Amino acid sequence: MKVSRFVFNMFGVNTYVMWDPESLEAAIVDPGMIDQAEKDALDSFISRNSLRPTQLINTHSHLDHIFGNTYIKEKYGLEIKANPADDFLARTLPEQAARFGMRLPLAPQNLDVELHDGDTIYLGKEPIEIIAVPGHSPGSIALYCPESGFVITGDALFPGSIGRTDLPKGDHATLIDSIRRRLLSLPDETVVLAGHGGETTIGREKTANPYL
Structure with missing residues (x-):
């Protein structure tokens, strides 16, 4: 699995x-585009790499992570996938x-496909495990790709925060509790791709995150 930020x-x-x-199947996670320039940047990347977007996934439904949902849904004919516990946020976007x-x-937005803790979805042949990490929002989820060794944590866990x-x-x-039980239990070498800022690893956060 490849990933770009x-x-x-x-x-x-x-x-x-x-x-x-x-397969060149692609998933767009937390589309935050707010203007045409940002939409064009994402579309150009997809076109240049001949990708076929097949999934639109939200780690949670706070406004900054779903600004571009409607555009992606209409542009690529995708369904919004998210945890239903955050549906109240999507419906109250304004x-x-x-x-x-x-x-x-x-x-207002509505999710189309519910993602629950323990679900597994696929991009090509590679599994993506859905891990519930409530707390930042009730429906926050992480996307764990064990074969590629990374996890997208949304706004649950950041480098040092x-x-x-x-x-x-x-x-x-x-x-x-969510971070300690559900994320820090992943292998130490797992790369953490957070909702804001740079990347880190599970091992680094175990030993150096002052909040944990």
């Missing part, structure tokens, strides 16, 4: 494109934006 919108969200080099003082032409829990239905104790 794009940094989009005013929140600096990491949007990931994962793809199988044999209200989320208003809380940040943003006046954008945003419409953890996700905020002061947004609606966030819970600090739940987040700490």
Whole structure:
């Protein structure tokens, strides 16, 4: 599995494109494009690499991670896949934006395919394991690719930090428990691809993350 990172919108969200080099099937994770230039950047990458987007996945449904959902859904004919516990966030996207003082032409969203803890989806022949990591939001999930040795953690775990829990239905104790039980149990060499910022490893966070 190959993966590339794009940094989009005013929140600096990491949007990931994962793809199988044999079939060229691709998954777009947390599309955060807010304007045409960002949409063009993602589309150009997909076109240059002859990728075939087959999946649209949200690690969670806070506004910065789903700005581009509708565009990707319509452009590539994909269904929005996410955990249903975050459906209330997707449905209130305009209200989320208003809380940040943003006046954008945003419409409520609805997920199309539910992803639950323990589910396995595939990109080409490679499995992607769905791991529930609630706390930052109730429906936060991580995408673990054991054969390629990386996990996309959304806003649960960052290099040297953890996700905020002061947004609606966030819970600090739940987040700490999720990280310790569900993420730090992965192999130490697993590369962590977070929702913001750079990458790290599970082993590094075990020993050096002051929040854990």
